[in-house]
Amino acid sequence: MWIEQMPNWVRRLYPTVCWRKEDANKTLYLTFDDGPNTTITPWIxxxxDELGVKATFFCIGNNAEKYPDLVKAIIERGHTIGMHGYSHTRGLYKNTAVFLQDIEQCAKWVKSNLYRPPHGRITPKQAKLLSKTYTVVLWDVITRDYDASLSPQEVEKIALKYTRNGSIVVFHDSIKAQKNMQxxxxxxxxxxxxxxxxFATLND
Ligand SMILES: [Zn+2]
Known part of the structure; x- marks a missing residue:
């Protein structure tokens, strides 16, 4: 439960972070993290297009640097991009200077005011600081598509059980999540x- 949907008391520690668009009327916000990826992003x-819905892609800077055409394609096809750090390193949040540097490096390749911290790891103080410059986005529902111990059917159950009005829902355009996500x-x-x-995109 805590992985799929953070309790409200945790959310309250991060008052400047966007977890869910609560005033949304029957609207959902699909997000895809960790791309772009040459195989998976074009499939998504x-x-x-087939489903006729728009999404937001939180791109890793290092991937965006390698595949700028994919970043361009995401935007040209009507979707929104957000930053997800340059290197997606877990330990970054421990050192705020290194953390900020990584975001600045990402910003060279991903032009957006939206930022989602890798692994959702961020201190309340860092979130407050970053919120002065960026819209910091976490999520209402994490589908756990990346979790290889879960079957696609189990991931589907999670996605359908927790998603509600205004949910920001996380999927991944990564090899790790491919089987469950697809x-x-x-x-x-x-x-x-x-x-x-x-469905709407998260506007920056
Ligand atoms: Zn990520």
Whole structure:
């Protein structure tokens, strides 16, 4: 439960962070982290076109530097990009100067005011500081598509159980998450569409 959906008392420690758009009316916000990836990102873009929905891609700077055409394609096809750090290193949050440097390096390749910290690791103080410059986005629902110990059916259950009005939902465009994500993401979106939800990007 704590992994899939953070309790409110944790959210309150980060008052400047966007967890969920609570005033949204039957709207969901799909997000894809850790790309762009040459195999998976184009597949997601095609699926999104077919489903007729838009999403937000939190790109790793290092990947965006390697695949600028994919970043361009994401934007050209009507989606939004956000920063997800340059190197996606877990230990970064321990040292604020190094953490900020990594974001600055990412900003060279990912032009956006949106920022999602890698692994969601950020101290309340860092979140407050970064919120002066960026819209810091975490999530309402993490599908755990990256978790190889879960079957695609289990990940689908998580996605459908926790998603609600205004949810910011996390999937990954990474090799690690590919199997679960490719099964769950189109099925879940079809289900949500049938329930009357529409989809929006997180505007920077
Ligand atoms: Zn990530």
């Amino acid at each position: 873009l095609d699926q999104l 099964y769950v993401f189109p099925r879940a979106v079809k289900q949500w569409l049938s329930e009357g939800y529409t």
